[in-house]
Amino acid sequence: MAGRIEDYALIGDGRTAALVGRDGSIDWLCMPRFDASALFAGLLGTDEHGFWKLAPAAAGAQHSWRYRSGSLVLETTHKTHEGEVRVTDFMPVGDGSHVIRLVEGVRGRMAMRMELAVRFDYGSAVPWVSRSELGDLRAISGPHKVVLRTNAPMRGSARQTTISEFTVYKGDAVRFVLSYGASHEDDPAPIEPRRYLADTNRFWRDWSSRCTLETPWDDILRRSLLTLKALIYEPTGGIVAAPTTSLPEDLGGVRNWDYRFCWLRDSTFTLLALMDSGYIDEARAWRDWLTRAVAGNPEQAHILYGIAGERLLPEIELDWLPGYENSRPVRVGNA
DSSP states (O other): OOOOGGGEEEEEOSSOEEEEETTSEEEEEESSSTTSOEEEOGGGSOGGGOEEEEEESSTTOEEEEEEOTTSSOEEEEEEOSSEEEEEEEEOOTTSSOEEEEEEEEEEEEEEEEEEEEOOHHHHTBOOEEEEOTTSOEEEEETTEEEEEEESSOOEEOTTSOEEEEEEEETTOEEEEEEEEEETTSOOOOOOOHHHHHHHHHHHHHHHHTTOOOOOTTHHHHHHHHHHHHHTEETTTTEEOSOSOBOOOSSTTOSOOOBOOSEEHHHHHHHHHHHHHTTOHHHHHHHHHHHHHHTOSOGGGOOSEEOTTOOOOOOOEEOTTOOOGGGOOOOEESOO
16 A cells, blocks of 8 residues: 655656655656656555555565755665665656666665556556567556666566565675566667766756855755755746645545646745745746747636646546545546
8 A cells, every 4th residue: 555645755757747655666657757647646546446556575674765965866764674775766857758766785785676557548447468579678658658667576466466576785786777668669768867967867966056045945945945846847937736636635635636736826836935946947947838828818717727738627526546545536637
């Protein structure tokens, strides 16, 4: 089962975002955009609806996590009396197509376990899984495809998941790269995780260092600004209210809306925070998005739009998902 929402950290790339739990499980991810259908929807259901867990194989390890300073690169440390490993999770800034997870041995040794359950279309579609000529794992369903590349062994399981079990010693490095693409196209090209890690960390640090405010709470302020930046859809400048859908206003209630859209009022508050901190480029990009979104008859203006300025946002209910802490209905779209 998914954890509590307060036990998740956000990673993103300016196109979409993932939620990573303290237990090492990614339980929410839409690709290649915030408003695309989820391939991990365990947050709103169970493991049957998609997840990607990477954690120590045995129970009892001590866990701690942190973001790298000024960055959206997340580091989780697992410790036992036998060893210590660090897991680094991030999404390369650019195209909404990759999630990278790096496991590094810090001390001694530790047995690790990875389990991947891709479930496209919000947990409703079990994909066809195969191996490429190079041994990469390929999962396809309808228009969607993801490819998992790793230097660790993989095998299938009776749960229709992919499992990797391996031991990490001090100095070892194990990589997992999940890449999204269209099912009718060639597999996404391989990428070099270390180079993308350096580029991604540099991007976020350079951006957060431009904050012009000087307060006793600078670290907290910059962390909040990084979260707001991660909610901006970079190609258009649109700002989503949240990267998720159907997290309830009241547990067990029915006020469960899809927030992966752009409310004019909410975006205004976000822009005030960014401009007060010296981030004018984001304000200009949003102004341009707004001009395009509301173009035409003023009487037809909406209170919310899609991330590219879409006006028609049909709303449906996903009856196969039990909802966050059994809060139904689960909705996608916003009417």
